[in-house]
Amino acid sequence: MRHLLSIADLDVADANMLLDTADELKKTLLGRQVRKLPTLRGRTVVTVFYENSTRTRVSFEIAGKWMSGDVINVSIGGSSVGKGESLRDTALTLASAGADCVIVRHPASGAAHRLASWLDQTGVAVVNAGDGTHEHPTQALLDAQTLRERLGELAGRRVAIVGDVLHSRVARSNVRLLTLLGAEVVLVAPPTLLPTGVGSWPVEVRHDLDSVLGGVDAVMMLRVQAERMHGGFFPSAREYAVHYGLNKRRLDLLPEHAPVLHPGPMLRGMEISSAAADSERSQVTEQVRNGVHLRMAVLYHLLAGEEAE
Numbered sequence: 621m622r623h624l625l626s627i628a629d630l631d632v633a634d635a636n637m638l639l640d641t642a643d644e645l646k647k648t649l650l651g652r653q654v655r656k657l658p659t660l661r662g663r664t665v666v667t668v669f670y671e672n673s674t675r676t677r678v679s680f681e682i683a684g685k686w687m688s689g690d691v692i693n694v695s696i697g698g699s700s701v702g703k704g705e706s707l708r709d710t711a712l713t714l715a716s717a718g719a720d721c722v723i724v725r726h727p728a729s730g731a732a733h734r735l736a737s738w739l740d741q742t743g744v745a746v747v748n749a750g751d752g753t754h755e756h757p758t759q760a761l762l763d764a765q766t767l768r769e770r771l772g773e774l775a776g777r778r779v780a781i782v783g784d785v786l787h788s789r790v791a792r793s794n795v796r797l798l799t800l801l802g803a804e805v806v807l808v809a810p811p812t813l814l815p816t817g818v819g820s821w822p823v824e825v826r827h828d829l830d831s832v833l834g835g836v837d838a839v840m841m842l843r844v845q846a847e848r849m850h851g852g853f854f855p856s857a858r859e860y861a862v863h864y865g866l867n868k869r870r871l872d873l874l875p876e877h878a879p880v881l882h883p884g885p886m887l888r889g890m891e892i893s894s895a896a897a898d899s900e901r902s903q904v905t906e907q908v909r910n911g912v913h914l915r916m917a918v919l920y921h922l923l924a925g926e927e928a929e
């Protein structure tokens with residue numbers, strides 16, 4: 621792997637390799653057989669986030685440090701971006717300064733691909749940590765890792781993705797990855813929060829959440845992305861919670877084996893109630909834990925060279 625920009629760049633073997641490596645790393649580190657690996661000694665990982673983040677940025681930083689890499693977080697507020705420096709000049713500056721890997725989050729769809737094209741001659745690897753409404757590949761991979769732990773192989777499993785699909789890069793990456801791994805995906809959303817091209821996606825589309833829940837193996841709730849909605853949204857927040865929020869009553873409609881996922885940050889009382897978020901079915905904290913091991917696996921395969929392959 622040269623970069624990780626999109627799930628579309630992975631085949632089944634690539635995806636399983638990353639998931640299997642993450643599982644191995646989790647076993648090794650949680651078993652405390654070792655506390656820190658030497659794998660990235662001498663390598664420099666730089667995170668550049670043009671949008672807010674807690675989980676993704678911190679877990680990439682921990683992942684790099686647990687593999688003995690040097691991790692530098694560029695604070696956009698304190699960087700020369702505030703003086704008007706372009707993304708291209710920022711990227712070339714980081715490469716010249718000695719970065720081996722740049723992890724980028726940006727509000728523009730396609731920003732990570734552009735950055736990778738500018739850095740192609742430099743040997744610097746690029747990881748897309750979320751670009752606009754386009755993709756968030758490491759989120760989908762950690763979600764698949766979490767689902768595999770609960771359900772085993774995902775081929776033939778049916779997964780509901782519920783809520784604001786229109787603005788969700790998490791939904792797009794998950795649709796790609798889950799269908800690549802052989803799962804069926806059903807999107808559940810109001811018509812106003814579905815993209816116009818959804819008819820060409822390899823998914824079933826439904827609008828009535830209650831009628832879907834009894835027939836799925838897992839449910840993935842999406843955050844309502846108010847920051848991407850200019851001038852409010854329809855249905856209203858209250859109607860959204862009534863029709864699409866995962867509450868205690870809806871939790872009880874799920875089959876017993878079905879876990880609940882949410883990428884975070886959660887809007888409690890909107891897309892998910894506290895009863896559902898804190899229930900035994902909820903995988904929210906496990907998703908965060910898996911995020912560290914999955915991101916370690918990504919850095920390992922990008923930076924540890926042929927030995928890693």
Ligand code: CP
Nearest residue numbers: 673674675676883884
């Ligand atoms: N899921 C996710 O991307 O969370 P952050 O925005 O906190 O990184």
